[in-house]
Amino acid sequence: MDPSINPALLRGMTQARTRRDAFRIAGLSAAGLALAACGVQGKKAAPPKADAVKEFWAKQTKHGRVVFANWPEYMPENQAPLKKFQQATGISYEYKEVIQENAEFFGKADPVLRAGQSLGFDIVVMTNGVQLQHMIDLGYVTALDHSQMPNFLANVGDKYKDRAYDPGNVYTMPYTSGVTGIAYNTKYVKDEPKSIEALFDPKYKGRVGMMSDAQEIANFGMFALGLDPEKSTEADWQKAGAKLKAQRDAGIVRKYYDQSYIDAVSKGDVWISMAWSGDVFQRQLAGEPVKFVVPEEGGTIWTDNMLIPKNAANPLDALMLMDYLYQPAVAAELDEFIQYVTPVPAVQDLLRENAAKATGEAKKSLEDMVDSPLMFPSEADYAKLRTYTKLNTKQEQVFNPIFQSITQA
Amino acid sequence: MRRLTPYLLALPSWMWLGIFLVVPMAAMASVSLQTGNAIDGFAMTFSFSNYTDALGRYSPQLLRSLLYGGLATGAMLVIGYPVAYWIAFKGGARKSMYLFLLLLPFFVSFVLRTISWGFLLADDGVLFGPLKSWGVLPAGFHVLATTFAVVGGLTYNFLPFMILPIYVALERVDPRVIEAAYDLYASRTAAFRRVVLPLSLPGVFAGVLMTFVPATADPVNAQILGGTSNTMIGNIIQTQYLTNLDYPTASALSFTLMAVLLVGIFIYAKALGTENVLEAAAR
Numbered sequence: 001m002d003p004s005i006n007p008a009l010l011r012g013m014t015q016a017r018t019r020r021d022a023f024r025i026a027g028l029s030a031a032g033l034a035l036a037a038c039g040v041q042g043k044k045a046a047p048p049k050a051d052a053v054k055e056f057w058a059k060q061t062k063h064g065r066v067v068f069a070n071w072p073e074y075m076p077e078n079q080a081p082l083k084k085f086q087q088a089t090g091i092s093y094e095y096k097e098v099i100q101e102n103a104e105f106f107g108k109a110d111p112v113l114r115a116g117q118s119l120g121f122d123i124v125v126m127t128n129g130v131q132l133q134h135m136i137d138l139g140y141v142t143a144l145d146h147s148q149m150p151n152f153l154a155n156v157g158d159k160y161k162d163r164a165y166d167p168g169n170v171y172t173m174p175y176t177s178g179v180t181g182i183a184y185n186t187k188y189v190k191d192e193p194k195s196i197e198a199l200f201d202p203k204y205k206g207r208v209g210m211m212s213d214a215q216e217i218a219n220f221g222m223f224a225l226g227l228d229p230e231k232s233t234e235a236d237w238q239k240a241g242a243k244l245k246a247q248r249d250a251g252i253v254r255k256y257y258d259q260s261y262i263d264a265v266s267k268g269d270v271w272i273s274m275a276w277s278g279d280v281f282q283r284q285l286a287g288e289p290v291k292f293v294v295p296e297e298g299g300t301i302w303t304d305n306m307l308i309p310k311n312a313a314n315p316l317d318a319l320m321l322m323d324y325l326y327q328p329a330v331a332a333e334l335d336e337f338i339q340y341v342t343p344v345p346a347v348q349d350l351l352r353e354n355a356a357k358a359t360g361e362a363k364k365s366l367e368d369m370v371d372s373p374l375m376f377p378s379e380a381d382y383a384k385l386r387t388y389t390k391l392n393t394k395q396e397q398v399f400n401p402i403f404q405s406i407t408q409a
Numbered sequence: 410m411r412r413l414t415p416y417l418l419a420l421p422s423w424m425w426l427g428i429f430l431v432v433p434m435a436a437m438a439s440v441s442l443q444t445g446n447a448i449d450g451f452a453m454t455f456s457f458s459n460y461t462d463a464l465g466r467y468s469p470q471l472l473r474s475l476l477y478g479g480l481a482t483g484a485m486l487v488i489g490y491p492v493a494y495w496i497a498f499k500g501g502a503r504k505s506m507y508l509f510l511l512l513l514p515f516f517v518s519f520v521l522r523t524i525s526w527g528f529l530l531a532d533d534g535v536l537f538g539p540l541k542s543w544g545v546l547p548a549g550f551h552v553l554a555t556t557f558a559v560v561g562g563l564t565y566n567f568l569p570f571m572i573l574p575i576y577v578a579l580e581r582v583d584p585r586v587i588e589a590a591y592d593l594y595a596s597r598t599a600a601f602r603r604v605v606l607p608l609s610l611p612g613v614f615a616g617v618l619m620t621f622v623p624a625t626a627d628p629v630n631a632q633i634l635g636g637t638s639n640t641m642i643g644n645i646i647q648t649q650y651l652t653n654l655d656y657p658t659a660s661a662l663s664f665t666l667m668a669v670l671l672v673g674i675f676i677y678a679k680a681l682g683t684e685n686v687l688e689a690a691a692r
Contacts, residue, residue, distance in 0.1 A: 044448050107651030110447065134654070137448050206549075214652075248637050255554050255636050260527075268533045269553060393446045400653050401466075408470070408640040408648060 045139025047170070057145040057316075066317040067094045069121035071304070073282070074175070076337040085324045091317045099125060101258065103213075106131035109309070113140045118311040122318035125175050128165040128303050129215055129388055130396060132172070135307070141171040142308040148319055149173070151326040160343040163303065164230075164387065172305035173322050176278075176334075177341040179374065179385060180216055180300035183265050183275030186289040196224050196295040198272055200247050209264055209273030210244075212256035214403040215388045216300065217244060220274060221403075223297040229389045234398055237389075241402040248406055256407040266290050277374040278340035285339075285365060292374060294384055301385035303343075336366070341375060348376045441660035451656065459661040467645050467662060474642040475669065477556070478625030481563035482571075485620050486613070488564070489571035493612075494605075496572075497579035508576070515569055523562055523633045527553060530634075554636030562630035567623060571616040578612025579605070614681055622670055642666055 068082070075082070075095060082093050098121075099105045105126070109119055126132045135141050146153065152173055160174045184193055188207070193199075199208050199220065211217050219229045221240030232240075247253055254270050262280070265273045266288040280292035306325075308318045325331060331344035332351055348370060355366035373381050391399055441459055445451035464471070496507045514522065529536055532551045540546045552558050582605060590600040628643030635641075642662065650659035 044450075103652040107654070110654070134448065206551075253637050258632075260633070263527075267528075267531045269531055269551075393448045396653075397446070404648060404653075408644060409638050 044137060048143045053143045053145065056142070057148070060316040062091070062316050062320075063314040064090060064317070065092050065094070066122045066314050066321050067096065067120060068318075068321065069096050069098050069119075069124045070175075071099045071125060072097045074125070074304075074338055076333070081325065081330045081333055082321075084330070085321055088324070089320060091320065093321065096121070102127050102129060102131040106134060109140070110134075110138075113138070113310055116311065118313060119309050120313075122308060122312040122314045123306050123322060124309055125304050125306055128163065128305060130391060132165060132305065132307075133390075135309075136166070136171055140310045142310060142312065142315055143170055144173070144308070145319060148316075149323040149326075151323045155326045155328055155331070155346060156343050157345045159382075160303070164390065166305070172307045173326075174343040175304045175306050175325075176338055177301060177303040177343065179277040179294055179341070179377070180211075180219070180302065181275060181277060181292055181294040182272060183262070183280045183290050183292050184272040185265055185268050185270075186291055187268060188271040192291070192293060193272060194293065194296055196220060196297045198295075199274070200224065200243075200252060202250065202252060204272055205250070205252050206254050207271040208247075208252050208254060209257050209261045209270035210247075210253050210255075210407075211261065211274045212258055212407045214400050214407070216274065217256070217407060218389065218399070218403050219300045219386065220244075223295065223299075223386075226297065229300075229386050232389050234395075237399055237402050241406060244403070244406050248409070262290075278338060281339045281372065281374055285368075294373075294381065296384070298384050298386050301341075301382075301387060335375065336369065339369065339372075339375060341377060437660045437663065440656050441664055443657050445657075447654035447656070456657070459657045460665060463658050463661045464665060467642065470640050470645050471642045471662075471666065471669070473640070474625050474666075475673075477560050477563060477631075477641060478621050480560045481567065481624045482617055482621040484560065484564040485568050485571040486617070489568055489616065490575055490609075490613070493572045493575035493579055497576050497582075508573075511572060512569055519566060520629055520633075523566065523629055526558075526562060526565070527633055530558065553634060554639075556635075556639060558634040559631050559639045559641075562634045563624045563627060566627075566630065567620040570619040570623075574615035574619065575609060575612040578609040578615075582608045610681060614678070617677070618674060622674075625670060626666060 074097075079095055082095055086092055105124075109124075112119055126135065146169070152169075156174070160177075161169060163169075163174070166172045182193055182196070182199065184198075189204075198204070199210070210220070218237060218240055221244045222229050222232055222236060224243055225236075225239055227236045227240065255264070257264060257273070259279075261270070261273050261275060262283060264270045265275065266283050275292060277292055280290050283290050284292075306322050308315050308322075312318060325334065326344055328344055328346040328350055331342055332347045332354070335342040335344075335347050336351065336354075351366055351370050355363055355370060358366055369375050377385070389399070439453065440451065442453060442455050442457065443451040444454045444456045444459070492511075496504055496511075500507050528534060530552045531537070532553065533541065537546060537550065537552075541548055541550065552561075586604055586608070587600055590604045595603065625641075626643050628641060628647050631639050631641040631644055646659050646662050646666075649655045649662065
């Protein structure tokens with residue numbers, strides 16, 4: 001319709017505004033102004049100065065309580081290490097298994113920390129990767145006081161004192177490490193897959209599980225092409241993306257999994273899948289037909305780290321608990337349950353001693369642990385392992401779409 | 410004072426709407442036009458290209474979501490209407506028990522129920538394992554990681570929201586009206602088509618509304634039951650928001666989804682004749 005003869009429009013243009021209209025217009029403009037005004041503030045933080053850190057810790061006192069947020073299956077069910085800590089120090093603890101995924105955890109924590117509030121946790125555990133990097137860059141992590149972590153400094157392996165994502169342990173202490181490799185269901189896959197090419201083999205069409213996490217899957221694409229993720233460039237990501245896309249388009253991949261891959265591979269929905277070492281080891285001990293290999297082209301080593309988030313209520317108690325866990329006996333007790341790679345090398349000897357004392361079933365499983373390259377990798381094993389690609393914000397905006405366009409088509 | 414009383418009484422609900430609907434929506438509208446990143450911050454640049462970029466990249470997932478939502482809603486209607494009809498007219502004294510049975514599974518969390526379907530339908534699980542070993546099904550047969558699984562999951566998860574409104578509408582149909590139809594020599598089909606069905610349309614309208622919208626936006630079923638090409642728009646929004654911290658794209662996609670659904674609903678309402686439907690519903 002010609003707007004010039006639209007009666008409603010004519011009336012609107014010509015008639016005087018009523019008071020209600022005036023309110024309406026005022027409201028609209030206010031909303032418009034509010035819209036224009038509310039940006040989301042950046043919080044990029046400079047690295048802390050040594051004096052400031054010292055000053056911060058000098059002010060802290062013991063509060064007698066600590067809240068520890070961790071991943072599921074990362075603490076024996078009887079919580080013995082924590083109970084002993086409570087007896088030794090008189091600090092009561094609350095242990096919460098609330099972290100299931102780094103991205104999700106960070107997505108929920110970010111607005112809280114951005115607003116300057118406390119998460120309600122004194123210790124949280126996060127994997128080295130984009131989200132941990134964000135936490136550090138945004139100033140969400142309390143710098144540690146090295147004068148108050150004697151057990152850590154005395155007992156932790158050298159590798160864990162110099163990690164690329166947190167050189168010199170300014171912010172984090174490693175809780176445990178693990179390897180991303182290949183799991184296979186022994187019922188369906190008879191000969192052990194040695195190469196990463198098994199994941200691209202048309203023989204397993206529709207029976208291959210890949211991970212949906214961009215960094216995890218990117219690494220495997222790069223391993224398959226003989227590229228080192230730590231030194232990779234945008235061109236490498238594109239090549240890895242093309243390789244993974246071809247794998248998907250050929251119908252080889254059944255699904256891009258999160259943590260649920262382990263059920264799929266032990267039930268036989270997929271026969272061969274990208275996998276995390278400790279998961280597979282736990283299932284194996286439970287008698288399920290799954291095995292884990294590190295492909296000869298390489299696997300990914302990652303580390304879960306303890307840190308004290310900004311605005312935590314009880315930082316000193318948190319630091320005491322974190323340091324306590326690095327006593328070899330405590331670390332051994334933890335690792336016996338977790339079955340990933342412990343950052344405390346002395347644990348292997350302790351477990352060997354325990355195995356010598358134990359009998360029957362317990363002896364067997366302790367011996368398995370001591371000999372397992374998944375819990376105590378040799379130097380040769382370490383040589384095959386790579387970490388994630390380190391990304392800045394700009395690179396992330398290129399990296400993520402390349403791999404998410406494959407996992408979320 | 411007296412004249413103000415009704416307004417004062419309504420104040421809490423207005424505040425509720427204001428705080429929990431208007432403010433978040435305005436904030437989301439604002440974020441959807443900003444550019445930047447989570448580390449350096451986002452600034453308002455009135456970047457309408459956020460919308461075109463997001464649509465350009467994710468229109469396949471958006472269209473797929475509408476398709477899945479539509480298919481699931483259709484399936485729910487086909488399954489749900491007869492169930493509602495049967496309970497309303499043939500349920501007799503046990504009506505409330507049937508309704509209770511219908512709702513019983515929904516006392517368990519939505520996500521848990523969906524994961525349980527994953528267990529039941531596993532390739533060699535409790536259901537297909539034996540069928541395969543007896544040779545009834547070929548070894549390669551699978552339901553999980555297919556479109557059928559996702560649409561099936563949506564249908565299952567939202568079914569009660571289709572059945573209940575239809576049941577309520579049918580329940581209110583005066584039996585004397587149907588009797589009158591027979592008295593006027595209507596056949597059973599004609600009585601249903603010209604009397605019962607039109608009277609139940611408000612229920613159908615409400616049912617479709619309450620199922621199509623959440624089914625289209627749902628990320629859970631695609632994630633748990635889907636395969637490599639079943640990603641829905643809800644999954645994309647979740648990834649953009651939580652993993653990529655790309656709040657503008659996530660907001661732009663949410664608004665686009667909302668707009669598409671609203672337009673769809675208006676067209677649907679027009680086609681069914683909203684006036685009649687709303688009048689009947691308000692009766």
